Amino acid sequence: MIFFNYMGTEGNILENQLLDITSTPVDKPDMPGNAVSEVSLTIDVPELSVPKNELSVVEQDQSTENNENLRQQFEQAAKLGREFLAESRQREKKALAPYLNQRLFNPENIKTLRSREQYSSADVSAAKHASLALSLQAADQIVRATLPRQRAEQVLKPHILEEEVDSLGKIDGLLGSGFRRAQTMIKEGRIDEVAHNARQVKAYVNKTSIENIKMNDQQAVEWAQNVIQAAGKRVRQHRVKAKELWSQTRGGGQYQDPLYS
Secondary structure: OEEEEEEOHHHOEEEEEEEEEEEEEEEOOOOOOOEEEEEEEEEOOOOOOOOHHHHHHHHHHHHHHHHHHHHHHHHHHHHHHHHHHHHHHHHHHOOOOOOOOHHHOOHHHHHHOOOOOOOOHHHHHHHHHHHHHHHHHHHHHHHHOOOOOOOHHHHOOHHHHHHHHHHHHHHHHHHHHHHHHHHHHHHOOOHHHHHHHHHHHHHHHOOOOHHHOOOOHHHHHHHHHHHHHHHHHHHHHHHHHHHHHHHHHOOOOOOOOOOOO
């Protein structure tokens, strides 16, 4: 038995390693009386591993980075739905034409768009669907809205008309984004997802279960496309009239539209 020191990788000294040396005499016929020993050498070297505390730090960093990536994806997916809600609040605050009513939006969709500390791929997917659903709900509200006859003194206030024109322009843009999102999903072969969103919105608006909405996928997709297009058309028509009135109140001056100028 022989003991000696072994220098491992990265400067780790593995001390007192045991060498098991066994000798087996081998007699050679041409050298009578002499014997040569065949030596078998075995060295037991323990496996090197990353300390657990260092490994946990690496895993923690990777988890944090992954969560940040998912957070960014979630925020992007939730942006469209949140903007519809924000514009709805602003219109009510400024007493503009009641096209949108934030109290009529599905609270489950609103809840889905709330930020959180930890994110998953499922959260990102849910945010995309919630945003599309809110787009469809907004479009449905606009199509159904009954506008009261406004007071003459309110209509003729330039700043009211200016805010109306700006807001309607934003809504038109948001409806366009919702339409493109639905179109993208359809092109990706996700027709069933768009159809499911459409049926959910119809069920919520009609205060019934989704099972009672008798539309196949194609019919549901067509409804989604049609309601957004109809809402966009109504908004644009109102916007043109609001711009004309604004121009009249300004003595025939041209309204400088920040969205399209």
